[in-house]
Amino acid sequence: MRSNHGNAPSEGSPRAPERTDLAPNAALVVVDVQRGFEEEEFWGPRDNPAADENIAALIDAWQETGRPVVFVRHDSSRPGSPLRPGYGGNDFKEYVRRRRGQGTGPELLVTKTVNSAFYGTPDLGAWFDEAGIRQIVVIGIQTNMCVETTARMGGNLGYEVLVPLDATHTFDLSGPFGWHRSAAELARATAVTLHGGGFARVVTTAGLLAVCR
Numbered sequence: 001m002r003s004n005h006g007n008a009p010s011e012g013s014p015r016a017p018e019r020t021d022l023a024p025n026a027a028l029v030v031v032d033v034q035r036g037f038e039e040e041e042f043w044g045p046r047d048n049p050a051a052d053e054n055i056a057a058l059i060d061a062w063q064e065t066g067r068p069v070v071f072v073r074h075d076s077s078r079p080g081s082p083l084r085p086g087y088g089g090n091d092f093k094e095y096v097r098r099r100r101g102q103g104t105g106p107e108l109l110v111t112k113t114v115n116s117a118f119y120g121t122p123d124l125g126a127w128f129d130e131a132g133i134r135q136i137v138v139i140g141i142q143t144n145m146c147v148e149t150t151a152r153m154g155g156n157l158g159y160e161v162l163v164p165l166d167a168t169h170t171f172d173l174s175g176p177f178g179w180h181r182s183a184a185e186l187a188r189a190t191a192v193t194l195h196g197g198g199f200a201r202v203v204t205t206a207g208l209l210a211v212c213r
Contacts, residue, residue: 005148020162020203022211023135027128028062028119029117030055030072031140031147033096036082036089043082043171047183051169054205055139056095058167063103068133070108070124071100072117073144076120106131118157125157135160137208138200139167144186148194155199164205165191 033055037043047049062069072130073092075085082089091097101107111136112120136159138151147168170187174180195202
């Protein structure tokens with residue numbers, strides 16, 4: 001799979017990020033990259049078509065360097081959800097499924113029914129603590145939902161959290177008072193909240209690949 005990791009999901013071209021120091025045991029947390037998110041009729045328009053290629057590139061880099069990878073799966077309890085257990089959409093996307101178990105480093109599968117991967121099974125924080133992991137990189141779907149919630153909670157728990165925004169994507173969303181925001185607007189809002197609010201550092205896939213060796 002060819003990566004477009006130089007592209008960003010927001011308008012314009014982002015400035016080159018400051019150099020990121022990546023710990024030898026930094027964990028890659030791959031959030032909810034499941035087939036159910038391919039059902040556009042259910043979710044609506046998405047942003048960042050390069051996200052899947054960037055996610056694949058980061059998984060490859062982590063596995064090649066023996067760093068730990070956590071695969072998170074959302075087992076929705078909502079009837080009719082494309083992510084519900086027993087439905088094909090609950091499965092990981094094919095490129096993720098092929099990569100599971102291919103690395104030389106530690107690997108963990110976490111299942112959850114809520115937004116944060118820290119409220120899944122098995123206990124993600126306990127696994128990190130046992131392995132001495134203090135730096136995590138959060139990627140996947142959806143930018144403003146499970147990725148953002150996991151990153152926020154990770155920051156609150158004292159982990160150093162990095163979020164390569166171009167290795168995430170989300171969908172248009174409507175809220176109260178007739179408000180509607182596009183997927184790109186929601187992604188930018190997440191980036192500002194995480195980075196500006198001190199929960200995480202928002203970086204790029206290219207920046208991480210440059211130091212993942």
